[in-house]
Amino acid sequence: MDGRTTKQNEEREPAAPAPAGPDDAGLTAPGVDLSVLPLLLGRPARLPGGAGRRWLPRGRVGLIISALFLAVLVAWANAPSVFGGSDPTGINPLAALAGPSARYPFGTDQYGRSIYDELVYGTRPALEVGVLSTLIGGAVGSLIGIIGGYLGGWADLLVMRLIDILLALPGLLLALIFIAALPRTLPNEIIAISVSTVPIFARVLRAQALQVRSRLFVDAAAVSGLRRRTVVTRHIIPNCLAPAMSLGAVYVGAAIVIAASLSFLGLGPSEVVPDWGELIQSGQGYIDHDWWISVFPGVVVTLVVLALSIIGDRVQAGLEPARG
């Protein structure tokens, strides 16, 4: 096989300077590992080992496009009236079901509303759900995972069973139980989706904490007489942040998809208008002739997921050398 030649090619490429390892981060500055930032913006770190290990292309182009796209969304979310006209919900029967044109870049729906305007106005709630539920669920899940992984013993056993139980209700199902119980509002939807992200973060962070715990500098810290709490906050947690961040980027996308799917099922928050998922749903009945109603909002959701997984993958790639 041509495995050998490829490997040589990879080796010939100049190795990027290794980012500051978690060891440094743990012993010097507590808090966010800033070594991730240059990786988000600039040159990728090359993985040691193996041909064809890469999954996503590591070129800079994809990363820049993803970042730009997310920047556009943030702009939409913060100033919808600048980008999306003044009245996204105004009905105009004369313009109903018009195809994409200069005036209506993504066409209009059955009530003559501009799909583009509705999309722009729907960005803010969509991003709110994605970011907030990932932050809340990620923080809770990470904490649970780190506690289990670091303490071990009974605590770990408890954490593992909790993860098993929550993971037995995959994705939408766990969120659906909360949706069934709670009134349909945006904060409640955020709670429901947060809960469903908890087990994933707990599982990944537990594994990470287990691994960090066995490192020499943790023993050194304990031997030098630091209290257990200090070891956890200054050494264990900072060293667990990197995978949490990479996972977080990906799960913002997943949370946005769950939210859109809930709205599609008619179980979304009632006060959110316009809503991405509802837009996609409302276009379903018109898919044969007026495809743009469903397709443009759907493509935007897809691009969000794509952009965030490219960024999440890069964050992870930048941090992987620490594994060796």
Next chain:
Amino acid sequence: MIGVVGRRIGIGIVVILGVTAIIFFVLRVLPGNPVDIITAGAPTTAQERQNLIAEFGLNRPVLAQYGSFLWDALQGNFGASFQTRQPVISEIGQQGLATVELTAAAMVLTVIFGIGLGVVSALLHDTWVDAAIRALTLLGSSVPIILSGPLLILAFSFTIHLFPANGSGSFSELVLPAVSLALFASGVIIRLVRGSMLEVMNLEFVTALRAKGTSETRIWLRHILRNALVPAVTMLGVQLGGLLSGAVVTETVFGRQGLGSLLVSGIEAKDYPTVQAIVLIIATAYIVINIVVDLCYSLLDPRVRTGLAR
């Protein structure tokens, strides 16, 4: 081996109990009263409301309600629907088959896409074929079902009239929903099969096999693929959860009958017995299948059988 099996089943029982507790207490303890929803729109007296609450057993202490829910569920009795007053289980029986059919079809497609494309991608790694497979996989697993569904309908029902846009029953009505679910689920498998084959490829035992003159085909199929399948099989078990929860959305997109549609209408009507029963049945199926998958390891990986692994 028997110890491993017993332990795995024990954990499974604990997990199922935990699931019942979560389902039950989230529905009963959080605010939101089903009687309000059911009586919404119709003028009701306080007495009628009391009667409803008593009929649904909502006036009993929560723990007592949980106890009888568990006891009844063990006997396969999930209570009567708040909406239709019919036993929940009979409706689930009617609709469940459609969901099993959809999930099974999607699983078969996921195995074919996942392992097939994963192997091709690994064999031809770092060629344009590999790059194309990876690009398509990335795209496929990023497209949510609420978009891939309508797109498949647009392409295969309205542009070329190959498969019907909705309905459930015949085989041709199963194709598009199953494809849409499998597109979403197979990405992880492709990625995993490719990754673990490439990892195994560089291990020393492969060099040893080459040195003793084993044919390249035999090395790839009999040794590398077999070793790479262990993580893939685990992931298939995990992906089943994605398929089951994805089925809820897929059924709605394609207007199919099934547990998903039943669950969504149950949630809308705050029909707790229906919601409890469906979620519990899906979760139990998922847990049981994953235990079976875990036990199947030993067929693929002899180290598990002898207790040497992990």
